[in-house]
Amino acid sequence: MPQPTHPGRGDIADCFENLLTTKETPMPDQTPAQIAYQAYGDTTGGLNHLGKPMPAWDDLPDTIRTAWAAAATAAAQHGILVSDPEYPATLAGGHALILQYGDCEFITSCQCGHDIATHRPDQLDLNAIATAWEHHVIPS
Incomplete structure (x- = not known):
């Protein structure tokens, strides 16, 4: 599906309609939760709060991934994330x-x-x- 690279003010509705009628929606490579988790690891040298190596994102239990998602959502809703x-x-x-x-x-x-x-x-x-x-x- 052709996507405009830089939609103008009049093209926003057309782009939106294309997304609604497209079966494939482009998604970022990482969720905000994964980005936050990676940033945490980058600042701690890859260690968790106990000083042990952080597991890979896919190896985290669902409850921990859900907690990271909630934290990333709350930060975004309060304008804390750098934009x-x-x-x-x-x-x-x-x-x-x-x-x-x-x-x-x-x-x-x-x-x-x-x-x-x-x-x-x-x-x-x-x-x-x-x-x-x-x-x-x-x-x-």
Whole structure:
């Protein structure tokens, strides 16, 4: 699927629609939890809080991986993670658009925790979502 490399203000809704109709969604190589875990290891020389070598991410028990995910989410929602100010509307910039489906509704929010909109599937307005998110990310 062709993806625009740098969508302009008028192309955001088109890019969003492409993502909704694509079976494959590009995902980052690592989750925020994995990035945080790696950063912890980088600062401790690869040692855990007991001074023992940290296991690989895939070797961690589910409860520990869930805890790292919760910590990374909380940090992102409180603006603690360092973002890339040059590209705010990205995962690295801290303001990626998040689309979730739950309880027969599409729920959109910003990665930073700002709620954008909630729509029933038959009333999904991609232009309204894109415009509201754009105003949040790039205030005028």
